[in-house]
Amino acid sequence: MGSWKNQVRARLLLRDQREKHPYEGVFTSLSQLEERSEIRQQFLEEVQSNSSEGGVNVRLLQLQLRESERLAEKLSQTVSDLTTVLYLKDAELQHWQSRVSRHRQEALTLAKGGNALKATLSQQEFTIECQNKELAALHVEQKGLKEALSQAWRDKEELLQRWMEEKKQEAARLNKYNDAQERWQRLARHLRKHLCREVKKDGEPIASSP
Incomplete structure (x- = not known):
C-alpha cells in the first residue's frame, strides 16, 4: 500500500x-x-x-x-x-x-x-486438505473392499467347483446304484422266469410274485 x-x-x-x-x-x-x-x-x-x-x-x-x-x-x-x-x-x-x-x-x-x-x-485449503485425507482413506478402504470382494468371488468359485464335483460324484454314485438296481431287477426277472419254467416242468402251482 x-x-x-x-x-x-x-x-x-x-x-x-x-x-x-x-x-x-x-x-x-x-x-x-x-x-x-x-x-x-x-x-x-x-x-x-x-x-x-x-x-x-x-x-x-x-x-x-x-x-x-x-x-x-x-x-x-x-x-x-x-x-x-x-x-x-x-x-x-x-x-x-x-x-x-x-x-x-x-x-x-x-x-x-x-x-x-x-x-x-x-479455510478452503484446510478443507481441501481434510477432504484429500478422507479421499485417501476411502481409496484405501475401497482397495481393501475390492480385495475382499475378489477373495469372496474366488471362494465362491472354489465352493461352486467343489459343489459341482460333489454333485458329479453323487450323480455317479446314484447312476452306479441305479445300474446295480437295474442289474438286480434283471437278474430277479431272469430267476423268476427260470423258476417258472422249472415249476411247470414239475407240475407245481406257481406262486404269484409280489
Whole structure:
C-alpha cells in the first residue's frame, strides 16, 4: 500500500514543479520590484528631506513619485495575481488531498477484503486438505473392499467347483446304484422266469410274485 502513496506523492511534486516553473520569473520580478520600491521610498524620503532645504527640482520629484506609484500598482497587481494563483493551488491541493484520502480509504477497504479472502482461501485449503485425507482413506478402504470382494468371488468359485464335483460324484454314485438296481431287477426277472419254467416242468402251482 506504501507504493501507491509514493507514486501519488511523486506525481504531485512533479506537477507542482511543472506548474510553478512559469511563475519563477514572476517571483523574481516581484522581488526586484519590491527592492526598487524600497529604493524609491528611500529616495523619496531623501528628496523630501532635501526639499525642506530648498535644493531639489520639484518636477523631477513629481516624475519619480508617479513612477513609484506605477511600480506600486504593478506590484499590487502582481501580488493580487499571485494570491489568486495561490488560492487556486490551495483549492487544487485540497482536491488532491481529498482524492488521496478517498483512495486511501478504498485501499484500506480493499486490504480488508483481501485479508478476508486470504482467510477464506486458507479455510478452503484446510478443507481441501481434510477432504484429500478422507479421499485417501476411502481409496484405501475401497482397495481393501475390492480385495475382499475378489477373495469372496474366488471362494465362491472354489465352493461352486467343489459343489459341482460333489454333485458329479453323487450323480455317479446314484447312476452306479441305479445300474446295480437295474442289474438286480434283471437278474430277479431272469430267476423268476427260470423258476417258472422249472415249476411247470414239475407240475407245481406257481406262486404269484409280489
